[in-house]
Amino acid sequence: MTRPDRSCPGHVPEQEALFGSGAADYDRYRPGVPTAAVQLLADALRSRPNPVLLDLGTGTGQVPDALLAAELGLAHIEAVDVSRLMLDQARDALTPVLGHCTLRLVHAAADAYTPLAGDEARAPDLVTCCRSFHWMDRPAVLAMADRVAAPDAAVAIMGDGSLWTHDADWTRALRELIQRYLGSERRAGTGATYCEPRRSYEEDLAASAWSDVTEHHFPVERAWAPKDVIGYLRSTSFASPELFGERHTAFEAEARTLLDAHASGGHLTEHAVFTVLLARRGGGAQ
Ligand SMILES: C[S@@+](CC[C@H](N)C(=O)[O-])C[C@H]1O[C@@H](n2cnc3c(N)ncnc32)[C@H](O)[C@@H]1O
Numbered sequence: 514m515t516r517p518d519r520s521c522p523g524h525v526p527e528q529e530a531l532f533g534s535g536a537a538d539y540d541r542y543r544p545g546v547p548t549a550a551v552q553l554l555a556d557a558l559r560s561r562p563n564p565v566l567l568d569l570g571t572g573t574g575q576v577p578d579a580l581l582a583a584e585l586g587l588a589h590i591e592a593v594d595v596s597r598l599m600l601d602q603a604r605d606a607l608t609p610v611l612g613h614c615t616l617r618l619v620h621a622a623a624d625a626y627t628p629l630a631g632d633e634a635r636a637p638d639l640v641t642c643c644r645s646f647h648w649m650d651r652p653a654v655l656a657m658a659d660r661v662a663a664p665d666a667a668v669a670i671m672g673d674g675s676l677w678t679h680d681a682d683w684t685r686a687l688r689e690l691i692q693r694y695l696g697s698e699r700r701a702g703t704g705a706t707y708c709e710p711r712r713s714y715e716e717d718l719a720a721s722a723w724s725d726v727t728e729h730h731f732p733v734e735r736a737w738a739p740k741d742v743i744g745y746l747r748s749t750s751f752a753s754p755e756l757f758g759e760r761h762t763a764f765e766a767e768a769r770t771l772l773d774a775h776a777s778g779g780h781l782t783e784h785a786v787f788t789v790l791l792a793r794r795g796g797g798a799q
Pocket of ligand 1: 543569573575593594595596599622624642643644645649
């Protein structure tokens with residue numbers, strides 16, 4: 514799973530539009546970070562007093578939200594995203610649960626992130642990138658993390674694929690329906706399709722300062738109500754409403770019929786694997 518479906522580093526202006534319009538649906542319908550993965554990240558931070566988190570491609574703030582709930586005594590969070598609408602959504606989600614932790618929302622591409630001048634004391638102890646690394650200039654992001662992170666920090670690259678990549682009867686049928694409307698290539702917003710990845714995340718890490726990597730796989734079973742799959746699709750880059758134009762209502766009606774037909778007991782099951790690559794600086798970084 515750690516090989517991205519495809520990636521197009523450098524498509525940052527398009528990405529702002531790509532993700533912004535689905536922010537509310539994203540917040541509502543995207544599954545959170547599994548408890549076991551949160552535990553792994555919490556353990557990586559446990560011994561540190563007042564840890565600082567840098568979350569790249571924060572979206573609606575799911576990673577900060579999960580780590581705040583783990584009560585690690587987080588002192589500060591830097592949450593970075595190219596989408597202002599996502600950051601607005603993250604602010605709304607995180608503000609009520611921050612407690613004593615401070616939050617800075619940074620509207621930037623991850624590789625262009627810079628800490629505030631004079632903020633060196635807040636060098637991140639953990640840099641996270643969840644379901645977002647494939648959208649980024651990955652070598653540049655890892656180099657940036659090496660510049661800004663604390664000496665003994667960790668980087669966590671995480672994700673669990675999508676309903677496009679998931680392999681089950683119902684997701685295959687759904688993918689075929691989307692392809693009937695939008696063409697066989699997986700779309701990445703209105704103006705693009707995914708490009709082939711040049712290398713896996715493991716290879717990206719091995720070629721970076723973060724070459725000391727452990728890999729963790731957490732199986733997750735999710736029960737989806739058909740209406741929630743429809744909501745999820747609206748938040749994706751491969752089936753957002755703009756892609757269908759005036760045919761979106763027809764698509765959603767067909768998708769709903771298809772999902773209802775595949776549902777058992779009112780639910781569709783997804784067997785996902787949430788993978789975390791937990792990396793630390795290696796001795797022989799290039
Ligand atoms: C699929 S969402 C993941 C959000 C969140 N990390 C989560 O797991 O729920 C991908 C996010 O990455 C952001 N993004 C895409 N390219 C980016 C880049 N180059 N730099 C920073 N954020 C980016 C998008 O705007 C979007 O909010």
